[in-house]
Amino acid sequence: MADPKTDDELAGTEAPFVSHLIELRDRLIRALIAVGVVFGALCLWPGPGGLYDLLAAPLVAQLPAGATMIATNVISPFLVPLKITLMAAFLVALPVVLYQVWAFVAPGLYSHEKRMVLPLVISSTILFLAGVAFCYYFVFGQVFKFIQSFAPKSITAAPDIEAYLGFVLTMFIAFGAAFEVPVAVVVLARMGVVSIDKLKAFRGYFVVIAFIIAAVITPPDVVSQLSLAIPMCLLYELGIWSARLFIRHTVAPEEAPAAKES
Numbered sequence: 001m002a003d004p005k006t007d008d009e010l011a012g013t014e015a016p017f018v019s020h021l022i023e024l025r026d027r028l029i030r031a032l033i034a035v036g037v038v039f040g041a042l043c044l045w046p047g048p049g050g051l052y053d054l055l056a057a058p059l060v061a062q063l064p065a066g067a068t069m070i071a072t073n074v075i076s077p078f079l080v081p082l083k084i085t086l087m088a089a090f091l092v093a094l095p096v097v098l099y100q101v102w103a104f105v106a107p108g109l110y111s112h113e114k115r116m117v118l119p120l121v122i123s124s125t126i127l128f129l130a131g132v133a134f135c136y137y138f139v140f141g142q143v144f145k146f147i148q149s150f151a152p153k154s155i156t157a158a159p160d161i162e163a164y165l166g167f168v169l170t171m172f173i174a175f176g177a178a179f180e181v182p183v184a185v186v187v188l189a190r191m192g193v194v195s196i197d198k199l200k201a202f203r204g205y206f207v208v209i210a211f212i213i214a215a216v217i218t219p220p221d222v223v224s225q226l227s228l229a230i231p232m233c234l235l236y237e238l239g240i241w242s243a244r245l246f247i248r249h250t251v252a253p254e255e256a257p258a259a260k261e262s
Helices: 004-010 014-044 047-060 076-092 094-108 111-150 161-178 181-190 196-201 203-217 222-249 253-261
Strands: none
Touching (some): 014 047, 014 094, 076 161, 094 111, 111 161, 111 181, 111 222, 196 203
């Protein structure tokens, strides 16, 4: 027999839970619609082929005269440009997607938590896009130039478009994630996992870790490894500086007296 006390405690919880699910569904649909609209616009202009040509421009610029990329799979000329268009649509629609996430989460947060979460969401998005842009506009040109300088004259380079897409996505994710170092440092410091002094003392170890990560993730050439490791070290310093400001401006009301005494 059901306990009346338990029934009273659970009474009314089904409706809020269902309403949250409905809101989550609506937010997801709006995010998908935003991505779909941008995807349709990009398919019209510049088109999947134009987007792939733009993505392949750093490599094509370093290929010998007359050399082109090839497709070893029958459906690659159709499927690969569509994948790139979908990826570009998601990046363009990312502000709308993040807004939907924020609108769903924000009502359940305190005011000091809102001051903490919103800057982290915005800064992490900007830093990820900055990492992707840095990889595309600077790293790719230097890496492909370095690699082609070692290619024997008897070999004509003809990269596969699907393999190139996999390489590009790996590099974009690697540099985008590496540029999130300041956000990770700020979160660790704000949650009290490590102090600012410990982060400063960890500088030397982080430099070693950054070069190890760069050696594992990037291609085996000095240019790409330095291009990833050096920004990570600089961003670590930026994270320490940002952590001080962030902690100062996101203190909870009950933590404020303790912060002032310390």
